[in-house]
Amino acid sequence: MSASRRTFLKVSAAAGGAFMLRATLPGAARAEASAEPLTAFVRIAPDGVVTILSKNPEVGQGIRTMLPMVIAEELDVAWSQVRIEQAPLDEAKFGRQYAGGSQATPMNYDPLRRVGAAGRQMLVTAAAATWMVPAAECRTESGVVYHDKTGRKLGYGALASKASKLPVPNLSGVTLKDPKTFKIIGQPIHGVENPKIVTGQKLFGIDTVVPGMLHAVFQKCPVFGGKVVSANVDAIKKLPGIHDAFIVRGQRGPDQQSLADGVAILAKSWWIANRVREKLDIVWDEGPTAAQSTKGFAEQAVALSQAAPASWLRRDGDAPGALKDAAHVVEAAYSYPFLSHIDLEPQNCTAHFQNGKVELWAPTQNPGPGQKLVAATLGIPESDVTVNMTRIGGGFGRRLRNDFMAEAAAISKQAGVPVKLLWNRADDMRHDFYRPAGFHFLKGGLDDKGSLVALSDHFVTFGQGSKLADAALMEVTEFPAALVPNLAFGQSVMELGVPTGPLRAPRSNALAFVFQSFIDELAHQGGRDPVEFRLAILGEPKVLPGGNGRGFDTGRMSGVLRKVAEVSDWANRGSLPARTAKGVAFYFSHLGYFAEVVQTTVSAKGEIKLDHVWVVGDVGSQIINPSGAENQVQGAALDGLGAALGQGITIERGRVIEANFDTVRPLRTDQVPPVEVHFLTTDHPPTGLGEPALPPVIPALCNAIFAATGKRIRGLPIDTDLLKV
């Protein structure tokens, strides 16, 4: 196709969080095309069908539906006119394209409204010029421009060609709709790919087919970072159905993300390649971390806790002195395990290397860094790496790391054919970037009225010297910092060979458990109602440091906490039967304010039945897609409960023991309680929903278990043996 005239809108994050627009108008003559590219995000066909590109990867957070909703609203088209396509990876054109950190809403809501409004303004200008009337006399509705005075109207399809020749208006100057008039934003719009999902059409990375491709498995060292000394690849190659087998030399350094050493096996069917692995005979150099273990870490953490922390994160007032003088002191040691992401679609990637260039089909949450990693792995320029984003069968942060892309690319290059690499479940569970384990040694002091006067935590985490392992950090703003006069957060660090990384609501998914459980212990110790005790700590509404510079608004947190007490009938919890109880917790993460109550019944055998969950969230002024929002929030709360009840990764001899869903147990439908979701709308910019509902549900459950049984859960996953009568 000859170079057609394109109007590119560039929206990118500038320093200080402002957004800039650059419109690029290549001067080449325009070729007649059936659908006019109005902007980089929007094409309009003569029949009025509007194609909107969704720029970010879809992991199940509903982004492929939500971002186009925002554009369509301001463009003022009917949702039924809209078709959605996945944008290619082109961060120069679309801005950052990734799925993580519940960032899509705060980063894109305002800019994409402006993209839509700019398109609408161009169409109005085109209509006004056609009719030779002032643009101010024109209005739009559902993809049509009207001039009411003269009773004329023109559909967007008829105007597209003319509009696309106009300059793109300055985004900061476009007029946005009054949210009261929204027709799409705020409506429960269903996932655009649902019809394909329920009929089993090809959508996911694992469904990719490239002509002539072979299926590959890749055996890595069970100890992270281990290297191949030798392997019986010649014998493997001779086995029936096997096309090729070879050692891949890795480049893995301390970053733990680049290509690992391993052995690739290629066959016409993945099952054949995978089956042959049991015949592999590999001698590994397991490297320096082959003696590490979960048990060893726990012992080391206890030993470290006996001494002063290696460093202080924060010291307010005089915590040791205040603890000495306190009327009541509570001491507790909390810990949580490594966790795997257990995406249901195992890691996979299809790669075709030819003539020095590579094309990939990758279920990645983070395609930009994936492109860079592949370029570095193969030693080719980034411009020679093409990344196609497929739908993703679950991310939860795992697919922010692109190790599978480097593997597929390297294997395709070495084999000289297109290759679909697919990990089996054991690969996936044993070669993750785990939610780091952690250990907290806490002390809290109450005065004689049961008010919190002092709190200290010695946090034992992982890292090397002052550099912490990925996602192993605790912020100095961690609650209840700045709300207790005497507070000390100290930290000590253990060395780790296990790769770590973000898991849905990173850090918060662990720290909420620790601090919201310990706060509960203190409330009970002081004879205070756990809701009232928390409200007292939050105090008068104020904005404290936190939230990545956007602040932690204690008033918003008190608001959701009061609301959850109301909807869960907290005040009447005393009337519940024996061994049935409610627990409460709140947490602020990813700019979202969530308070949750869990009701549980614990049998005499220690079995935990989840009776009901109440969730109240405050994510600002607008829920963009209420259907997707409810699904995300219910999913996040249940995800947290599943992790607390049945998930933990054990390290022995430097390697992961668990390999499948029998020992790392996802939540199943017979365990699922009703999850009631309420949103408080407040006058703040909308923020994301993929993560913040998860953290508080775990302590809410553990606090309910305490209320039901008198047993305090201080380690995860929950050991039901502790709860037997």
Next chain:
Amino acid sequence: MAYTIKINGVNRTVEVDGDMPLLWVLRDELDMKGSKFGCGAGLCGACTVHVDGVAVRGCQTPISSVGNAAVSTIEGMAADPVGRRLQEAWLALDVPQCGYCQAGQIMSATALLRQTPHPNDADIDAAMTGNVCRCCSYTRIRAAIKMAAGAGAKS
């Protein structure tokens, strides 16, 4: 060796080892990608298909065991009255999150409704507990099964 099996009413012949699981015959030999691989061990249900109307795990079903039985997959559910009602309920309630488990969920639900047209919660637990939804869309899955069962009652 050559196996001829009937899938969604059509005879298909493949040349594979007898112990190749039906899941991989479908996905890699016949390019039917609707049935999904999740665990390979009968623990997640992503690979659920029907053999003579019974929900089985495709990853645990060697092709040699299929014989003359009728195999149906998610690709055939639009032509199945019960399967179709379930698909419609799934759409009406906007069930999927990532969507990866949903083909298996619909296959298990279809087998359930054929056996038990008006399942109670315990019936749903028994039929659906083998199907993992990592995104935890369970609340809507249950509601969609009930909706489809209700729709069946009316028609």
